[in-house]
Amino acid sequence: MSTRGRSELQINLATNIVIISMAMLFATLFMGYAIYRSSAPVWPPMGVQRVSLFLPSLSTVVLFISSFFCYQVSVSTKKNELSKGHKYLNLTILFGLGFMVLQGLLWNQMKSSGLFVSSGIFASITYAFTWIHFAHMIAGLVALLYLKKILRSETKNLMTKTTSVENFWYFLEIVWIIMFITLFVF
Amino acid sequence: MSGGYNEIHPEPTTFWSKYIFSFDHKVIAKQFLWYGIFFLGLGGLMALLIRWTLANPGVPVPVLGNLIFSGSGGVVPPDTYAMLFTMHGTIMIFYAITPILIGAFGNYCIPLMIGARDMAFPLLNMLSFWFAFLSGVVLLISLVIPQGAAAGGWTSYPTLSTLIGSPGAGQTLWCLAIFIFGISSTMGAVNYVTTVITLRAPGMGYFDMPLTVWGLWLTAILNAIFVPVLGAGVILLILDRVFGTTFFLAGASATSGSGDPVLFQHVFWIFGHPEVYILILPAWGIVSDLLSFFSRKPAFGAKATALSMTSISVLSTVVYGHHMFTTQMSPLLTQSFMTLTMTISIPSAIFFANWLGTIWKGSIRFDSPMLFSLGVVFVFGLGGLTGLHLGTTTTDLFLHDTYFVVGHFHYTMAASVLLGGFAGIYFWFPKMFGRMMNEGLAKLHFWGTMIPLNGIFFGMLLVGYGGMHRRIYNPFIYESLQRLIPVNNLITTSAILMGFFQLVFVYNFIKSLMSGEKAANNPWEVGTLEWTIPSPPPHHNYDIIPVVKCGPHELGNPNLKTGRDFQYQTEELVEA
Structure with missing residues (x-):
């Protein structure tokens, strides 16, 4: 294996392991959600209103556009x-x-419609999942800023690093779509 | 593979970059070693306090009692007792075994044994240690805050671990510490997996790697996949405690859906069972290698050993339900988990037989690393066999939450990992520090550990079989358990004795560090790559990246003409 091939492989491996780790974290959350939901007699629980779909749908569109531009970054870099x-x-x-x-x-x-963090399992799940996803979005933004820094100059393995950051961003997008469908739509 | 990416990093010059924020895997390994030994001492002290309380309920602890428990006249108070066994478990598992076996040996052995100059990501490696350090500090802070440390057991089951069961910041800090430690472990895992895949010396296939590296590599893979599961669990627990969510609060409010305390148990054990193997796999790897090295024979079925460790890693992910037989699981599920658990005994039996095959008819050298390795064979055998009783639903229902469980997991996770760790320390100490440890004191340490250790843990199996529950402050308020007082006294006496002999180790360690006999390049006469370079190795490990031509266990070949009974991995294989 060439030196270049090896360092590319290292970056790819590392990114994939990080993504697998985070996927396991979210998988655990969704497993818990599946159990809460399947053991509840009705969902959302009695006396709880669904969250209006407008803002989550808009978020989905915005994040999708963001991912689309993100894809264009590697197309241009290539x-x-x-x-x-x-x-x-x-x-x-x-x-x-x-x-x-x-x-x-x-x-x-959600707060102004009377759905507080402490108002039961439905609110717990909606708030906690979006918070945890948000925290990962911050990490994703840091990765994008890092990419912004290295994109200025000739960097070793620029292409591999670009696709790594992109894959992480897509991963966050996918997690959000799953959350959108399972938490808000159905 | 060429050694191209293995460039030589410039040697650090300042004190800070050399010893504190070092990128060098050997320095980071030593940092983890000190860290682990510190917490091992702390956790051991807690174990002694627990044992004192169980053997002499209501009697003030000698020497330390008046210092720590001045409010209760030197007696360990009941709530403190709960904190002690919680923190003993947490510290030993996450802050002693993990740093020593995975942090220290992983960092030290992986690059050296595969012929690399450093880890794939040295900066990440350094961060991994400092995250672990931060986590340790958070945990230590939780010991001294007003309402005390976490007291819900190392498993932190809700409702014990919710605000109802344990008010105060202790449990929250516990969750936070574990989460930070999880980040550190994941960083380490990224490094170990990538390093093993990409930085093996030219010519080294996966089966040419020493089994130590196999064990550490599998551990890293399990770490990367399953530590985040616990991460999710403790995040939800923190949210429950700090922000008022109701994930683990049952019946918190019936109209808006209720949480589920048992869910945490599922999450915990989905992580927890692989964690058992995360802890034991490095020790298995080390022992598999050492048994071959000191029997002066090739490891019997080395490939089968590696593959059975792999299949155990895979199986370990699907058996977690055997920790939860008493949680009203469907009998269909308990039967499935029981069957899957029993299948683990097949690969375990394979590599156990391989261990015996390795020492069979070997010309065994009873140096201290070998003594400790043989100790592992014995205690792991006992631990593994008692596991069958707990993996079988019918017997587990009776033994669940008794001291039998405590005895079992101490034999497997504590005793074998501890002995394996000591074997590793005695074996690699010359390479790490360039000096030999005192062999006489090492042998004294071995017998002083091995005999009381069995007194402790076999005693635990006995009292557990006799019906003594795990977590009772004073079991002898029950008349039926009073007959167990003598055995409990034996356990405690053994524990104090074993604790005393650990001082021999500490003395030997420090003495040898200061003024031990200078070590040669290859004091144990084995052929793996790290013994081809000076002790201690230079900053960049290898001047020239070695080319590997044979496996790690080429010992005792009668056709060798070199005057040695072993050959280095860099030498062309001589046909036997």
Whole structure:
């Protein structure tokens, strides 16, 4: 194996292990959710209103657009159009921040409709899952900022590092979509 | 594979970059070793306090009692007793065994044994130690806060661990400490897995790796997958305690859906059962290698040993239900978990037979690492056999939550890992520090550990079989258990004796560090890569990346013409 191939393999392995670890964390949360939901006689529990779909749907669209721009970053990097990649990266970060603002609005809306963190298992799950996802979004943003830094100059393994950061961002997107479907839609 | 990516990093020059925030895997390994030995001492002290209370309920603890428990006249108070056994378990598992076996040996042995100059990600490696350090500090803080440390058992089952069961910040800090430790473990795991896959010396296939590396590698894989499961569990527990969610509070409010305390048990054991193997696999690997090295024979069925360790790792992920037979599980499930648990005995029996096959007809050298390895064979045999009683639903229903369980998991997780760890320390000490440990004191330490150790843990099996429950402050308020007082006295006496002999180890360790005999490059005459370089190794380990031409256990070959009875991994294999 060449030196270059080896360091690419190392970066890919490390990213995948980190993603697997985080996937196990979220898988545990969803397993718990499945158990709560399947053992509850009705869902949402009696006296609890579903969360309005508007903000979660908007969040989904915004995060999807962010991921789309994120994909364009590696397309541009592959063609060695770094300034274009940079532009797409800024858009990715912008829409990512937009998603986070929407999450804040969502919590605000839930609170004002009387759904507090301590008002039972439905609220516990909705708040906790979105919080934990949000915390990972912060990590994802840090990764994007790191990418922003290395995209400026000729960096070793730039392409591998770009796809690694992207994969992490897609992972967060996928987790959100699963949450959107299971927590808010059904 | 070429050694290209294995570039030589410049040697650090300042004190801070050399000893504190070092990127060097050998320094990080030593940091983990000190860290682990410190917590081993603390956890051991807690064990002695627990044992004192059980053998002499209501009697003030000698020497230490008036210092620590001045409020109760030197007697361990009941709530403190709960904190003691909780913190003893937590400290021993996460802060003593994990740093020594995985942190120290993992960091030290993996790069050296596979012929690499460092880990794949040295910075991540350093962060891994400092996260562990932070976690240890959080845990120590929880010991001295007003309402005391966590007291819900090392498993922290709700409702014991919810705000109802344990008010105060102790349990929250416990969760936080475990979560930070989980991050540290995951960082380590990323490094170990990647390093083993990408940085093996040219010519070294997976089955040319020493079994030590196999054990550590499998451990790292299990770590990366299952530590986050506990992470999720403790996050939810923290949210329950701090933000008022109701994940683990049953019937908190019937109209809006209720939480489920048993869910935490599931989450805990989905992590917890692989964790058992996370702890024991490195010790298995070390022992598998040492038995071969000191029997001067190739490891019997080394490939089968590696594969059976692998299949145990896989199986360990699907048997966790045997910890929960008494939680009103469906009998269909208990039967399935029981059957799966029993299948683990097949690969276990394979490598156990391989161990015996390795020492069979060997010209055994009874040096201290070998004595400790043989000790592991004995205690792990006992531990494994008692596991069958607990994995079988019918007998487990009677033995559940008795001292039989405590005896069993101490034999497997504590005794064998401890002895395996000591074997490793005695074996690699010359390489780590460039000096030999005193062999006479090491042998004294072995017998002083081995004999009382069996007094303790076999005694626990006996009192457990006699019906003594695990977590009672004073079991002898029950008349039926009063006949167990003599055995409990034996256990406690043995524990004090064993504790005393650990001082011999500490003395030997420090004395040898200061003024031990200088170690040669290869004092044990074995052929793995780390013994081809000076003791202690230079900063970059290998001047030239070695090329591996044979397996790690080529000993006792009669056709060897070199005057040695072993060959290095860098030498062309001589046909036997």
